Every structure is written in structure tokens, then in C-alpha cells.
Amino acid sequence: MNADMRTNPDEHSIATVCGAGGVTLAARFPRDFVWGVATSAYQIEGAAHEDGRGDSIWDEFCRRPGAIRDGSSGECACDHYHRSAEDIALMADLGVTAYRFSIAWPRVRPLGAGDWNEKGFDFYDRLLDRLLERGIAPYLTLYHWDLPQALQEGGGWLNRSTVDRFAEYAAEVARRFGSRAASIATHNEPWVVAILGHEAGIFAPGLRSRKSAMQVAHHLLLSHGVALQAMRAQGCAAPLGITLNQAPIHAATQSPADLARARLDDGLTIRWYMDALLRGRYPEDVLAFLGEDAPEVAHGDMETIRQPLDFIGINYYTRNVSGSGAPLDPVAPGREVTDMGWEVFPAGLTELLLRLKADYPLPPLYITENGAAYRDCLVDGRVEDDDRISYLRRHITALADALDAGVDVRGYFVWSLLDNFEWADGYAKRFGLVYVDYATQRRTLKDSALWYQALCCGARASMPGASRVAAGVHHE
Ligand code: FCB
Secondary structure, three states: OOOOOOOOOOOOHHHHHOOOHHHHHHHHOOOOOOEEEEOOOOHHOOOOOOOOOEEEEEEHHHHHOOOOOOOOOOOOOOOHHHHHHHHHHHHHHHHOOOEEEEHHHHHHHOOOOOOOOOOHHHHHHHHHHHHHHHEEEEEEEOOOOEHHHHHHHHOOOOOHHHHHHHHHHHHHHHHHHHHOOOHHHHHEEEHHHHHHHHHHOOOOOOOHHHHHHHHHHHHHHHHHHHHHHHHHHOOOOOOOOEEEEOEEEEOOOOOHHHHHEEEEEHOOOOOOHHHHHHHOOOOOHHOOOOHHHHHOOOOHHHHHHHOOOOEEEEEEEOOEEEEOOOOOOOOOOOEEEOOOOOOOOOHHHHHHHHHHHOOOOOEEEEEEEEOOOOOOOEOOOEEEOOOHHHHHHHHHHHHHHHOOOOOOEEEEEEEEOOOOOOOOOOOOOOOOEEEEEEEOEEEEEEEHHHHHHHHHHHHHHOOOOOOOOOOOOOOO
């Protein structure tokens, strides 16, 4: 790796930045626990029009005046398409054993139907090989929100035929990459796609209809089920699952109205997805609330959705507080928040995991995203992001508490490896362990990266036969 991409090890080495904290924390986890970092295609790849990639709904959405806070797009992003070797070297330097990333559907099938794009597949093919060469396990996601625009023009996720296109795409990826992937997840956060994209209209494709949103939510879950069937029919060896955004919902007060609203929001965000995937039904109270807005569900759909799952990925950032009079999510004054305005609430992770274990017949879980945006500043080659270290330390501690209480969690992925395109917030919000100077594309490890490196290093040191060198960490 390029020496200037790194912070100066003499000034703030693992020991000075982290003490033994990260190492001690790693010791609370099983030896084979997976420590990783996560990204998604549209947020980092750039090269939006290269090598035959088709437009996605996010390319289109970003062109709408006012859609993205800073007027930006994923056109260049972190230029990862051209810098993947360098970015894999960064991961190896961090000592992570796993990388969660998504495939851009319009890169491998530009129109979402019809011809496959070999150059697009070549990019992921090389990525997989390079990761495996460095001992980093690839955790694939098929859909992290970048639907081919051509499919949107035919109705997108509102059109039931998109379910079949998705299954074709899943089967082709499984055929090519199934033997090299550590896992394949169908969707990332279907709630966000359905609700923020089709009801709130603040994410692509920017529609505003509850009825459409709930139909989309159903089609996304259905496409998950059909895709799992299609991948298994291929004989896909990789564990298959889905990633959900999940947060405990707390009532703003104990008033009956607030408690009722919190229960409904719990139904809309947690039970809608978990009940469908694990019990093959939608919650009655939510269906009653939706009334005319409830989705059309064809005979057999719910059994299709309830496929055996090898894992569920949980993305956890904060809790939600809901009340009858207020919109979902108000954060009380004086509470600690990140640069997203999201409350820092680590205990919610333990609470959520214990609740899911109590209520559902769960497969193994992974925390597929957790992390925080802060206003990072690069000063003299260093980013002192103590607030992010504190966020990560407290959440990983909360996760260890859940493991101690018997929840089967197999891995944890920091969102994100790199600062990147944060959807409607553009480049204003920095979630990375690695700082990206977008003008030069220069990467710099933040202090939090060194902290996580120490944790990963501690985890590896506890593995039989491991050494610091094996972890790829060599602070000369
Ligand atoms: C999640 C998304 C991810 C990123 C983080 C901050 O909802 O899955 O792409 O934007 O939030």
C-alpha cells in the first residue's frame, strides 16, 4: 500500500490511539466471529457510464433538481470501480476478515432484462478473486437500491414482473459467483426502498403513495422468496438470506395513544418483514390499519416469501421514538446524536436482538451495518474521530451483551469502509473508517480505522496459529 495513504504510525499507532480497549473487546466474541466492513455499489463505485453499465433509478433521481441536498450524484463517488485493488489493500491493512458489498444490477444487466454485460461481471469477478487472495470473505448483496432505470419505466417494483427479472438476475449471479461468495443477501433494507422511495418520496424513485409503497414492500419480499428458490435451484452453495433495517420502537410517553402508535410503527417496520419471512403472514393489526392501502397478495405468495433462511442481516443505527402526535423519530433535546441527527442508543441493539430471539424462530444473525456519521476533519494527515470510536465501542459492547444472553450473531460489519455518497444527503455525511478527499480520491485512515484494526487484530490473535503479520498489520 501507498505509504501516504496511511496515518503516521509513529504519532498514533494502534497502542496510542486505542490502548488495549479494542483488543479486550474482541476477546468477548467467539474465535470465529466475523469482523468486516460494508459498502454498496452506487455509493462507492462511480464509473456510472463505463463498460456498458445501464442507468439506475438513482442516476435518474440524482438528476432531479433538489433531490440530493448538495446536488451531487454517484457518478464518480469514490471511484472504487478503478481503485478496487487499492481499497482491498486498505481492508487487508485493517485486518478485516469480511467485506460486504453489493452488485450493481444495471452494471451486469444494463436494461434489467435481456443481454448480460460481461464487462460488468468481469469487475465483480476480479473483485472476488482479489478479496479471496487477501483472505477476505465476500458477503454479496444483490439489491442495494439501484434498480435498472429501464425496469422503472415499466413500473419498477410496482410491476409484478420485476419479481421475475430479479430472480433471473439472482440466479445468474449465483451461477457465476455462488461458489466464491461467503453469503448472498437478496435485499438491503426493503423498508427503505418501499417507504422512503415510494411513500415519503425522498429516495429513488421518489413516489408518494402509501398504497404503492405497500405493494412494493410486498413485491420486494416476494422477489426475495422467488430469488432464493431460483438460486437454490442452481445448486448455489453460498448461505442465502436478506438484510433488514431494524430498530426498537419506544413510545414517546406511556399514554394509550402513544403506546398504540408505537405498536403500529413496530408492526410497520419490524413485524411486517419478520412475520412475512419467518411466519409467512403479515401482521393483522397492520393490515387493519392499512385498509385499502394493503397490498394485493396472490395465492401462494406468503409461502413463497417464507423460504428457509440461512441468515438474516440486521442493520442497526438507532432506536425510534414514536408518538401519536409526532412524526416517527423525534429525538428529545439533550440526547446524544450523530451528524445524521440520529440518537446514539447502543442499548437498543441488545434490546432489539433479545426481542427478536424471544419472538421469532431466527436463523443465525449478522449485524450487516452499524456506524455513524460525524463531521470529520482532515488535519495534518489525521482525522481524530473519537466520537466514532466511542459509538463503535459502545455498540460492539452492546452486541457482546446480546451474545452473552444467547443470541446467535455470527458477524459484525462497520458501515462504512469509506466515506461515500450518502443518498439524499450526498457527500455531506461521512460514515467511513477511511476518509476520502473527493477532489483527489486520496484515502486516509481515520483514528477509528486504527481502533477497528486493533480490534480485528486482537480477534485474529486469539485464533489458533495467528500472528500480527497474518493479520496484514505491520506498523513499521
Ligand atoms: C443504511 C443504508 C446504507 C447507508 C446507511 C447510513 O440505511 O443501507 O446504504 O446509507 O444507512
